[in-house]
Amino acid sequence: MLVQIGTLIAATSLVQLANGFFNTFLSLRLTTENFGPTLTGIVLSAYFIGFSIGAVGSGAIIQRIGHIRAYAAFAGMVVVGTAGMALFVSPLGWILCRMAIGTGCVGLFITTESWLNAKAPADQRGRIFSIYMVGTFLALAAGQLLIGKLPIVSLTPFFIIIALFALALMMVSATRAEAPALAPEASLPYGELTRQAPVSVIGCIVSGIVTSAFYALVPAWMARNDIPQATIALFMLVAVLGGFAFQVPVGKVSDRGDRRVVLAGLAIGFAVAAILIQLVPPRLVFVLPIAALLGGFMSTLYPVCVAHALDRMPQDRVVAVSGRLILVSGIGSALGPILGAQVMGQLDINGLLYFMAAAAIALAAVAGLRIRHRAPPEQMAERPFAIIDPLAAPISQEPEATDADGTPRPLPT
Template identity: 60%
Template sequence: MSAQIGVLVFATSLIQLANGFFGTFISLRIALADFGASLSGLVLSSYFAGFTVGALRCERIIGRVGHIRAYAAFAGMVVAATSIMPLWQEPLAWLTLRAIIGFGCSGLFITTESWLNAKAEPTQRGRIFSIYMLGTFLALALGQLLIGQVDVETAKPFNGIAALFAVALVFVSTTRAEPPRKTVTTALPFTRLPRTAPVAVAGCMVSGLLSASFYSLVPAWMQGEGIARETIALFMLIAVLGGLAFQVPVGRLSDRFDRRLVLAILSLGFALTAIIVINLPHTRPVVLTAAALLGGFMSTLYPVCVANAHDQMPADQVVAVSGQLILISGVGSVIGPLVGTIVMAHFSIDGLFYFMGAVALLLSGTAMAGRALVTEPAHQERTFEILSPQAAPLAHDQIDPL
């Protein structure tokens, strides 16, 4: 692996370290600010909205100004917005700033991954992206541990996050850029994918909804219950590591069996875990086991859906299909915290878990119904991708949704 690729992987790990910490930290900070259920949901959802818009638009910026300048612009955007947040603690201001941060993070990931694609030899690409995603998961996990080490009421966490993004910018801006290879794509009418792969479309929507609801709202509730921040950090860490542990075995199962059956089992597993944990004693072994299972089930929904969609679409529309799935997942990520905060305001954490469990159960039924009505498509020769939790999957392909 060349030094340039190593720099890109290291810089992205720094960004994901900041992101992993930021996602949980902002949930706790918004709860302390007491914005109210509706405004809290909007602020938490705004990051995913900005990320989704960025995933659809940032490639044009990269093509116009080049990789290093685009990376500097996106990183500067995130650093500036993060630095302003402790100075302007109003709901609408934070909503706007979090959307800007989401847009900037999307641009950073797309810049990095298109750059990696340009530098990596075809025979090394799988290994390089495996290292890249392993670094992503480990950095996200480490970010959770920082929650127990900082005072979330002060401006210091914002300063630390901005510093990590700035350090990543320093590393990347001192390496040489190489433009990515151009790919030829064909247009895909937006109505075709839901008609051809309805289960995959539903699964991507649910995946975004569940992940955003879980990672945005559960830490805030735990803090409100007076649970120590070290325990919150451990819970979120176990959820991220559970997601990593599930990737390879689920990938192998999805390549061997009907992906819709695998999707149905994963979503059913999530639903049962969410419902059972509510009704069991909340001892540490029970809660941490549930965190690992929930993280594992929900983090593998998206890649299984992506693989299922590509099984049913022509090879020359891979990029267009990925773009539309990204958009659908992003919409789910916006909806999740919005609805989840309202549910929590009326029914506390039990209501949130019942809500997520019901949505997952509905997906399981949809997948089984699709399997009963439509013959399984042939599996395409496509490597199962390890995708990170939260919104990071949005950056995995160059985008041309329409």
Template identity: 35%
Template sequence: MLPHILPISSLMLGTALLLLGNGLMSTLLTLRGSIEGFGDQILGLMGSAYFVGFLIGTWVVPAMIRRIGHIRAFAFYASSIAVVVLVHALIVHPVIWLLLRLATGIALVGFYTVIESWLNSRAVPERRGQVFAFYMFVNMSALALAQQLLHLAPPQEFTLFAISAVLICLSVLPLCSTRQPQPEIQPLPRLTIGKLWAAAPSSVAASIVSGLSIGTLWSMGPLYAARLGLDASGVAMLMTATIAGGAILQLPLGRYSDRGDRRHVLAFVAFGATAGAVAMAMFGGSNSALLISAFVFGGMSFAIYPIAVAHLIDRLPHEQILSGNSGMLLLHGLGAVFGPTAAGALMAVSGAAGLPVFFALTIAPLAIFVALRARGRVDHIVEEAAQFVPMMRTAPTGMEMAAAVEEHRLESGGHIDHTDPSEDPPAPRADAQPEDNHPTAPEAPLSGSNEAPSPQRSEDSPRR
């Protein structure tokens, strides 16, 4: 794998540096805002403003990158984020911070779009799965490590703001020094939400709920820890435990979903995330129990979105995979816009426990809904069963890369090369049977489709 990673090492280094700076900033702002007396609702609105900027950026950023090129665009957006970081420290006012978080969301989409479109163009098809998985590993590792930078100075001081800005500025250097040819960004087609729902209701619901929960976690998780009375070190440990759970458990849970009815696994992780959230609410006074609960919640909740994407791919014909991924990204973003504001309002009324309660109230209905959808319904596959790819919500180009991984797998006979050629291929996917003896009608394919009846998972026809 190393020969395929070395050519993109400058992209990965730039990614790691910028996410270290931005990951530190996301947590730092919540802590500093709490110290400055910003209310929970204001801090929730700040989180929502960030994701509003993210949605705006998905529409306005690609045109600018096409006009000025990837390297100039990366330098432009990274510099913008660094400036915004420093202005936060210079002007401490809730309205200004709301506007700055909006600008950060837009600029960060620009960063992700540059990196992901570049990776997508540089990765050879048979190794694109490895490259994408390594990119997700760098994302999660940088965000987890960024939380530990809180140990370097108190949130009240200028030091952490300066460190964040320095890391973001340093991220420009590896990319500006590369001699790799710049790629082109292609426009992404979209499917209507109605067609997505017709294809896979469980995936649509899971994408929205994942946005509500994960978007709220990034924005309000540090505030929750601070409201529990934890110092900066305790906040860092709690956030690190949550992110580490997502990094460690996402892949095995996803691989397990490849072997049966994916909705059963989706319901399981949703129930698990609910249990983790309830445990966080119950054990907020015990550091060790809280960290374990946060690890479980992170591991389960981070797996919801990629499993939902894989389930949607199961239900779409080959030519609609990219459009479906783009629609899932939009739904996740909409959830992330409203989640922090709602959680902030609940925390303002009920205190710190309001955040895990919000998670439980949000995710538990998803678990019940998906479990009911899976009961008595055979999981129909349109063409080929997807193979799980670990992912986070970044930019539309990240979904393009994930879709390209799946398209190459289908074109090459249903196998993604994640390992060395000498290794054995993965075991065939096991079949999922209805839970009762009276199966109901399967979930409908896309409206207007002329596809033949979808193949079912059965013992006689294992999926590749």
């Protein structure tokens, strides 16, 4: 059993290694294609559009054909999309391919996480999911290191990405693990979620906007200004590691008080860091610590939003809340590169940073207003906070959705 679980975690780490490299690589590659700001933004947003589509439909596919076949189908979709980008260099072709890649990636994450959730022993689930998320974070970080080692204007990066996804598929396809069943999901209208936890909904949108804009557009600006690839890779690596370092401390703080206060503090901290990085001398000794702060603040916005929403909703809505919020975040993520590219095209990198800072300040203002008008919940959610990486949030079943043997629990009546 543990060998099978280890295989799933290792395969997902390979997927995230490819994903972390792919996102930054594409941002740099687009600077050489002359698509223009609008089309560049749409290409970068297409992944998140596909991600949102997959978040809605992947569960039904898994239930219909099973986990192993679904994993193979989703991995195949990613491989075909990546190969298509290598073969057909055009705005429309890349938009369609990135949508397919986003849909396939979210399917891989849902398949893996629901599989892990069902097969992990009940008394070890927390540790297993912690190892899983640490692995994905470190793989995302390692993906940035490849940026400084490979030529951007060549087919080599595409081949490496395809090989990593194919290797993950081989590992999972060879496992003997039985395919688990998915738990039933309680219905949750978006209107009810918005009424009960408006700060979470707005926060997920803002989190999606600033995170996708940062990871998609900042490397592109650095490349256009002739900053060496190795320096770009180091900057992005520090941002990812900053996000990882913030997860546990922020989680502990948010579990002890009103999460809206924590959310407002994170948003203000991000805005201050986004402004500060424009004021310091352009030297790594000054810029890298601020990159870590930017990564830390923005990567913890989403998990705090999810935790706050879970505080406001009944226990049987845990799965539904997670699914709704990842879709909301996906919409924000799709908007981020499009809006950010337009702003950066007019006002350069300073405009982009001020745009992201303004979005964060707006979130802090909304959180402050809600703090004044509504008291915090008397009881926190039983599973209040989870480590979530900035580019691929866990969106599948929660551990509470199944029994120790992986059997889906019936919904409360």
